[in-house]
Amino acid sequence: MYRSLAAALIVIALTCGSGREPAAQQSTYGDAMRWYEREAAKGSAKAQYFLGLLYERGGGPRTKDLAKAFQWFAKAAAQGYAGAQYKISRAYQFGLGTVSDPEKAVLWYRRAAWQGLPEAQHNLAYMLENAVSTERSPDEAVRWYREAAERGFGPSQFALGSVYMRGMGVERNLAEAWAWLRAAESRQFAGAGEARAALEKEMTPEEMSQARKMAEPRSPR
Template sequence: MKRIAIAIAFLLLAELVYAGPYENGLKAYANGNYNEAVKWFKKAADQGDAMAQFFLGGMYANGQGVRRDYKEAAKWFKEAAEQGYDWAQYELGLMYQNGQGVRQDYNEAVKWYKKAAEQGLAEAQNNLGVMYANGQGVRQDYKEAVKWYKKAAAQGDAEAQINLGVMYAKGRGVRQDYKETVKWYKKAAEQGDAMAQFFLGLMYDNGQGVRQDYKEAAKWYKKAAEQGHAKAQNILGLMYANGQGVRQDYKEAVKWFRKAAEQGHAGAQNNLGVMYVEGQGVRQDKSKAKMLFGQACDNGFQLGCDNYRILNEQGIH
């Protein structure tokens, strides 16, 4: 027994002392030396190391240490995927879904997502659910979509939690249940997902699955708005303008309308124009308002077109 213990200790020590091509690649990558990392990962990948093949694929996909080359990325992801590496299977599924480095092929995307999903990879489970929900590469099947969303959502995948919430909201593959919708949106929102925060704000705003609560709605809209979510910024602006869930504050309303308007949100452009017409939270400036209404109109917002016409008829330049 003693001799075996000594042998094991020797092997462990040898493993610590020896650094192979893959380990050298990892060290170089961690230090930001991407050219060196590519060199070492290539050596290990050529020797059949699946992890090195995966990393090499990622570096080609992101253009790190090499010129971005999706075809080369797909090649290395496939090498690793065929060895059963779940993350490589997921990435290869993405390449087939988006037609990057390979011909777009939803059937192949489903095939590789499923391999990774069956190994328990949450991201692959979510994407497989999306494919079933949209009928891409498989027959559309909402129940199957829900099944995979649930698996990913249970692992804490925020995107899957949102998708599952949407299925409960629309009654697709499950009985419509707004309480379940709120439950899943909240899980994703508490992880900091802006889309989930916005959706949760809507549920409180409309009293779906929860008691209507404008204060709680404003809270979640603000969290999403602070992350740059344009729709949340626009609605938060409306809440400040109308004093719903927050103290009425025209300057705050203008602030959030402007943030959304700068992202091209047509409704916010129109709303900011109204603030300039009324001189609420800003100095009255009908010329500025007309410009904003014009932007909203150009973005397909009919009310912006109507407001632009009114100011035009008033001779505002």
Template sequence: MRISEAIIAGALLALGCQSAAWAQNASVERVPLPPLPIPGAALPEPEVESRAAPVPLSRGVIAPAPSGPAAHTALPIAPFSSARDALKAWMRDSTAGDQAGAVKALEYAAAQGHLAAQFKLGRVYASGDGVPTNDLKAFEYFSKIADENADEIPGTSDGRIVAAAFVALGGYFLDGVKGTYVKPNPDRAFDMFHYAASYFGDPDGQYNLARLYLNGTGVARDPRQAARWMKLAAEKGHAPARAVFGDMLLRGGDGVPRHPIMGLMWLALAREGADTAREGWIVERYDAAFANASAGDRTAALALAERQHGRAERR
């Protein structure tokens, strides 16, 4: 069936309203701008709160240095000539299935201050890939990255690594590390996610920050703020953020305007980008939403999704 020109025009106008993104001026004090309002209604910007600023770089270290042998002592015999040489060995040993050799190479590169090696080593201990799982060591490696590189330039490869470390720390502060000094601390989780979201513009940080606002964890519950941060992550292609933001627009309420067509559009985009093995809930939300939508809304939403694809391809 043909789509009403009025519906398309209104929907496209709303879509156009959300294309503007906040900007960060790195040459001045790094106080993030609040996210822009979501489309469909004029929402007041949040009041500036003292905790809304990024984590002060003068606050001190987040955690002690990693307790692994490479963090404190030089290896008895340097098996590598440089961190780059060690990373080559890590790739070689990983491909060959020699996890012990791969971890040894990573520890050498990490001890030399190689940022990517430190982050990869944190991930290795978090997942137990070739070593016994050790969340405390993972936490301390991520902390080392955050402590020493918090002012890294956003958008660079190193900046993305540091942002990911802040996001990982946020997750550890939410749940704590059982049997260690790292206790659940929602306030610190907020700090970690907020810094990654605001200073680095990291979509994982923005999504996790939005969830804190949505659930009232570590901060007063504020669905409108949650929608703003969720929108920013959704615009960067973050599939879970697209699904949650779409669901929020589909349902409306709690200060968030109801916009069924836009909500269906974001759910359609989320469904396309979802990892069905790990994010089956996105598929379920998409299926349920489209099953309950009118034929006209479904058609209009899919048309908008196609237009969104066209915009992305032209960038």
């Protein structure tokens, strides 16, 4: 019980804020690592994922090691752990701890996206929109942007607003564009407010009225 609690404290410290652990947690870091390593070796996907996080970020007696992080993420991803699937997608996309392979990035983003992970849905949509190692597919890109946007993911809300503003993969709709940009702005996504204000100059009073009604349920209360 003590070791599992210590491990949880270390992960919380590493995944929130600066990644520097309080002194009380530093003394348990070795126990936490040993607990994760033991559980990961038994095949626990969650332990493999968290062990990957510890190697990815470094700290305590462990230095940052992206290659080892990738190895543990890959083990968890193979078991269907969505967070790990997202991590190896980014690793393949940007060459983090492994050789860059955009095709594999698309493959794993898609698997994590199907599990409902908005970050994966957004990145997959971006790659589909911009033909990054895959055929350009505006329709599918819009679909995944929408999936993530409806989950409240600010970057996808901004992207979907831009999609409707440009008419990329959808019919141009300024009211829809304004509503999604307003949703992104309410989540403090950089540039959303400026884009929304600029868009208003093109809109009719009727479009503005419709946009405000559409935006209300999309913004956090």
